[in-house]
Amino acid sequence: MHKKKVDDISFDDLIKNAEDITNRFDIDLGGLPDDILRASQLTEPYLAIIRKLMEKLMLTPEGNYLEAKQILLNMEDWFEKHGKIIRKAYIQGEVIAVDGTPLISHKRYLSGQVYACAVGGLTSKDPMNLEAKLVKVMANLEEVSETDINIEDISRIVSESDQLTRTSSWPNAFRTYQEREFAFKSKHKYIIIDGPIITEDLLTRQAGRELYRKILTSDKCFVGVIKDIHQSPAALRYHARALKTGELFVWNNLRGVLQRNLGESEYQGDVKEFADTHGEKIVRGVYKPGVKSFGFECLRKDLPNVIALLWVDRNEQPGHEIPFILEQVDSQLRGRYRPAETSRAIEVSLAGYSDDHLFDEIDERDLR
Numbered sequence: 001m002h003k004k005k006v007d008d009i010s011f012d013d014l015i016k017n018a019e020d021i022t023n024r025f026d027i028d029l030g031g032l033p034d035d036i037l038r039a040s041q042l043t044e045p046y047l048a049i050i051r052k053l054m055e056k057l058m059l060t061p062e063g064n065y066l067e068a069k070q071i072l073l074n075m076e077d078w079f080e081k082h083g084k085i086i087r088k089a090y091i092q093g094e095v096i097a098v099d100g101t102p103l104i105s106h107k108r109y110l111s112g113q114v115y116a117c118a119v120g121g122l123t124s125k126d127p128m129n130l131e132a133k134l135v136k137v138m139a140n141l142e143e144v145s146e147t148d149i150n151i152e153d154i155s156r157i158v159s160e161s162d163q164l165t166r167t168s169s170w171p172n173a174f175r176t177y178q179e180r181e182f183a184f185k186s187k188h189k190y191i192i193i194d195g196p197i198i199t200e201d202l203l204t205r206q207a208g209r210e211l212y213r214k215i216l217t218s219d220k221c222f223v224g225v226i227k228d229i230h231q232s233p234a235a236l237r238y239h240a241r242a243l244k245t246g247e248l249f250v251w252n253n254l255r256g257v258l259q260r261n262l263g264e265s266e267y268q269g270d271v272k273e274f275a276d277t278h279g280e281k282i283v284r285g286v287y288k289p290g291v292k293s294f295g296f297e298c299l300r301k302d303l304p305n306v307i308a309l310l311w312v313d314r315n316e317q318p319g320h321e322i323p324f325i326l327e328q329v330d331s332q333l334r335g336r337y338r339p340a341e342t343s344r345a346i347e348v349s350l351a352g353y354s355d356d357h358l359f360d361e362i363d364e365r366d367l368r
Contacts, residue, residue: 047241061073065300065304079308085308089189103118103339119175128328128332177202193223229294241293254297282300289321290316294321315327
């Protein structure tokens with residue numbers, strides 16, 4: 001019997017199929033482990049078919065990687081053939097990994113919004129010496145006096161504040177921009193960044209497209225590492241599950257990804273022009289350096305060097321086999337700049353002015 005397609009499943013169906021697991025949760029966790037295991041096992045027949053199709057796309061290190069849309073390859077073989085340049089670059093400190101983290105969580109106030117982040121990099125020559133940059137932005141804040149403001153001004157400020165609140169993705173796009181600008185302005189030729197090079201929340205903003213055009217026309221070699229692919233398209237995740245250790249699969253180009261992910265209202269104008277110009281030059285895929293699969297994105301022409309960057313200094317800890325310096329920059333940034341601690345210090349400063357400032361703006365959860 002055929003199951004319902006996802007498009008046919010309504011919220012009403014989900015409500016009807018809900019099971020009360022209150023009384024059995026303490027006994028067997030409500031059967032959730034079995035459900036999750038079964039969901040994983042049900043994919044096996046599909047994975048077997050996908051694996052056979054992928055094996056037909058296997059490309060040797062001597063093959064033409066510039067033409068084929070999809071490619072399966074053995075990373076170690078390609079590294080032995082093409083890794084000399086990257087080996088030398090690592091020794092000479094020409095490789096940098098860049099990541100970012102919130103300095104404080106995104107704060108919404110009646111008069112506007114405040115956000116701050118830390119971005120930083122570690123080089124292959126000095127993987128323990130973090131170079132960091134802290135950036136803050138205040139959105140929609142206006143200084144006015146009681147004599148200069150009227151009810152129309154208040155209505156406008158309230159409307160602008162509501163509009164900015166609805167576009168809640170801007171802090172992530174702001175941090176993404178700071179990370180990629182930091183990477184682009186670095187003196188290093190080979191750059192490993194956290195996440196895809198091209199993110200949709202930044203691509204749909206003019207400043208983001210301008211920065212991306214500079215990045216893609218530079219002589220630098222970028223590779224984006226997607227640490228968690230659980231939010232990636234199901235097709236990409238199936239191919240990731242079908243990989244064997246040491247393999248890399250080129251799944252799609254950026255143009256195809258954008259056509260799948262963006263709605264008609266977003267995939268038009270300058271965004272479409274960007275995709276038409278650069279979309280087929282950029283590839284996205286998955287690779288499995290150890291026990292876990294990760295995503296990657298790079299310019300197709302850079303693929304041999306990118307494979308070497310992902311392979312040469314991979315972390316040996318199971319489940320964390322991304323490039324060591326990328327793992328380290330994330331760890332050092334989060335260790336040095338803790339949003340919770342910064343928020344507590346801000347609360348102390350607010351309390352020094354008045355309790356009204358503190359209790360009106362503090363999150364209720366922080367008082368528990």
